[in-house]
Amino acid sequence: MSSNNNVLVKMNNAGYRHNDKWLVQGVSLTVERGKIVTLIGPNGSGKSTTAKIALGILKKIDGHVEKYTNKIGYVPQKISVDWTLPLRVYDFMILTENLDEKTIDEALSLTGVIHLKDKSLGNLSGGEFQRVLLARAISKKPELLVLDEPVQGVDFTGEIALYELIKKISDELNCGILLISHDLHTVMSATDHVVCLNGHVCCSGTPIDVAKNTEYKALFGEQASQILTRYEHKHDHVHTIEGEIKKN
Amino acid sequence: MFDDFFIRALVAGLGVAFVTGPLGCFVVWRRLSYFGDTLAHSALLGVTIAYSLEFNIALSVFIVSSLIALILVQLQNRTNLPGDALLGLLAHSSLAVGLVVIGFLTFIRFDVMGLLFGDILAVTVDDLYIIWIGGALILLILRLIWKGLFASTVNYELAEAEGLNPDRAKAIFTILMAAIIAISIKMVGLLLITGMLIIPAAMARNISDSPQKMIIYSIIGGLLSVIIGLFSSLEFNTPSGPSIIAAALFLFVISLFKIKQMIKLKN
Numbered sequence: 001m002s003s004n005n006n007v008l009v010k011m012n013n014a015g016y017r018h019n020d021k022w023l024v025q026g027v028s029l030t031v032e033r034g035k036i037v038t039l040i041g042p043n044g045s046g047k048s049t050t051a052k053i054a055l056g057i058l059k060k061i062d063g064h065v066e067k068y069t070n071k072i073g074y075v076p077q078k079i080s081v082d083w084t085l086p087l088r089v090y091d092f093m094i095l096t097e098n099l100d101e102k103t104i105d106e107a108l109s110l111t112g113v114i115h116l117k118d119k120s121l122g123n124l125s126g127g128e129f130q131r132v133l134l135a136r137a138i139s140k141k142p143e144l145l146v147l148d149e150p151v152q153g154v155d156f157t158g159e160i161a162l163y164e165l166i167k168k169i170s171d172e173l174n175c176g177i178l179l180i181s182h183d184l185h186t187v188m189s190a191t192d193h194v195v196c197l198n199g200h201v202c203c204s205g206t207p208i209d210v211a212k213n214t215e216y217k218a219l220f221g222e223q224a225s226q227i228l229t230r231y232e233h234k235h236d237h238v239h240t241i242e243g244e245i246k247k248n
Numbered sequence: 249m250f251d252d253f254f255i256r257a258l259v260a261g262l263g264v265a266f267v268t269g270p271l272g273c274f275v276v277w278r279r280l281s282y283f284g285d286t287l288a289h290s291a292l293l294g295v296t297i298a299y300s301l302e303f304n305i306a307l308s309v310f311i312v313s314s315l316i317a318l319i320l321v322q323l324q325n326r327t328n329l330p331g332d333a334l335l336g337l338l339a340h341s342s343l344a345v346g347l348v349v350i351g352f353l354t355f356i357r358f359d360v361m362g363l364l365f366g367d368i369l370a371v372t373v374d375d376l377y378i379i380w381i382g383g384a385l386i387l388l389i390l391r392l393i394w395k396g397l398f399a400s401t402v403n404y405e406l407a408e409a410e411g412l413n414p415d416r417a418k419a420i421f422t423i424l425m426a427a428i429i430a431i432s433i434k435m436v437g438l439l440l441i442t443g444m445l446i447i448p449a450a451m452a453r454n455i456s457d458s459p460q461k462m463i464i465y466s467i468i469g470g471l472l473s474v475i476i477g478l479f480s481s482l483e484f485n486t487p488s489g490p491s492i493i494a495a496a497l498f499l500f501v502i503s504l505f506k507i508k509q510m511i512k513l514k515n
Contacts, residue, residue, distance in 0.1 A: 079406070
C-alpha cells in the first residue's frame with residue numbers, strides 16, 4: 001500500500017463517535033520507524049481514543065487507518081485487571097507472546113522491577129505496576145510502541161529514567177513510538193513530531209512549530225509556551241539539556 | 249469392564265471433570281456463572297426437542313444452547329436491558345417452554361428429576377464415547393484459543409491491540425460452553441451443571457497463585473468430587489448428581505480452612 005516501508009501506522013482523517021458524540025475527529029498522522037510521535041492535549045481531548053483508533057481497538061471508525069505491522073507493544077492508560085485471576089508478574093509478561101526467561105528478566109531489569117517477578121500482580125503499587133506494564137510492552141521487541149501516559153504514578157526520578165529508557169528503546173529497536181504524555185519538558189526534548197489535540201487536531205509539527213502556534217498557546221496558556229521556547233533556546237547545547245533533565 | 253453401571257458412571261464423571269476443570273476457571277475469571285446457568289436451563293428445551301424428534305440428546309442440547317447464546321448476543325446489541333436481566337429472561341423462559349413442551353409429550357415417559365439433577369447411573373456406553381471424544385475435542389480447541397482467550401480475560405484492549413483476536417476467542421469459548429453442557433447434562437443435570445463448573449474452580453482459586461496451578465487444582469478438585477460423590481452415593485443411596493456437587497462443596501470448604509491456617513501462620 002505505502003511506498004515508504006518505514007511507515008508503521010497511517011491515520012487519515014480518522015475519527016470516532018460514541019452515542020452521537022464525537023470523541024475525536026479528523027486526525028491524520030503517521031508513525032514511522034525510529035520516530036517518536038507525541039499526542040498532547042487537555043483532558044477529554046481524544047488522546048487515548050486516537051491511540052485506540054491507531055491500534056485497531058475501536059472498530060467502527062470514521063476515516064482510514066492502515067497498520068503495517070503486527071509486532072505491537074501497548075501500555076494502556078487505564079487497566080483494570082480482575083483479581084479473581086491469580087496472576088503473577090511473570091504470567092503477565094507472557095500474556096500476549098511467549099518469551100524466554102532471559103528476555104523477561106532483561107525487560108524487568110530495564111524498568112527496575114526484576115525483584116517483583118514472582119509477586120502477585122494485585123499486590124503491586126501503582127508505580128510498580130506501571131513499570132511492569134512498560135516492561136511487558138518492550139519485552140516483545142515491538143516495531144510499534146503505543147504508550148498512553150506510561151509513567152503515571154511513577155516517582156519523579158523514576159519518571160525521568162523511564163523517559164530516557166523509552167528514548168533509548170526507540171533508538172535501539174528502531175521502533176516507532178506513539179506517546180501520550182502530559183510532561184511537556186519530555187515531549188519537547190525527545191519528540192520528533194507533536195500532535196496537539198482538542199477533539200480535533202488543533203496543530204501539529206515539530207515541537208518548536210507547535211510551541212509557536214497560537215492555538216497551542218490558547219489551549220495550554222502562555223507558560224506552557226515558554227517551556228517550549230526555553231527548549232528552543234537550549235537546543236544547540238544537547239548535553240546541557242540532558243544534564244538539566246536529570247537535575248529536574 | 250463397562251458392563252457395570254457404576255464403572256460407567258465413574259468413567260463418565262471423570263471424563264466430564266477433566267473438561268469442567270479448565271472451562272470452570274474461565275467461567276469464574278470471566279464472571280460467566282449466570283451465563284452458564286442460562287445455557288444449562290435452555291438445555292431442557294434441547295432435551296425435549298430431542299425426545300419429540302427422536303434425535304441425539306447431546307447434539308440437540310448443543311444446538312439449542314448455542315442458539316440461546318446467539319439470541320443473547322442479539323438481545324444485548326438491540327436492547328438497553330442489563331445483562332443479568334437478559335440472562336434471567338432467557339434462562340427462565342427457555343426452562344418454562346421446555347416444561348410446557350414436556351406437558352404436550354404425554355406419550356413419552358419423562359424422568360424430569362433425572363433431567364434436573366442428573367442420572368449418572370443411566371449412562372450408556374454410547375454416552376461414554378460422546379463424553380470422552382467430545383471432551384477431548386473441547387480441550388483441544390481450548391488449547392488452540394488459549395492465548396487469545398486468556399489475554400482478553402486479563403485485559404481485552406491489550407489482547408486486541410497486540411493482535412490476538414479476542415472476539416473470535418470469545419465466540420469459540422461460548423460454543424465450548426454449550427458443548428460441555430451438552431455432554432455433561434446426563435451426569436449432573438441442568439440445575440447442577442454450573443456447580444460442577446464453578447465450585448472446583450472456586451476451590452482452586454483459594455489455593456493457587458498462578459493461572460496454570462488454578463486449572464490443575466480445578467481439574468483435581470473435579471475428579472475428587474466425582475470419586476467421593478459417586479462412592480458416597482453408592483454407600484448412602486443418595487442421588488448421584490447432588491452427591492458430586494456436595495463433595496465439591498466439601499472440598500471448597502476445606503480449601504477455605506487451609507487459607508485461614510496460612511493467614512494464622514503468617515501472623
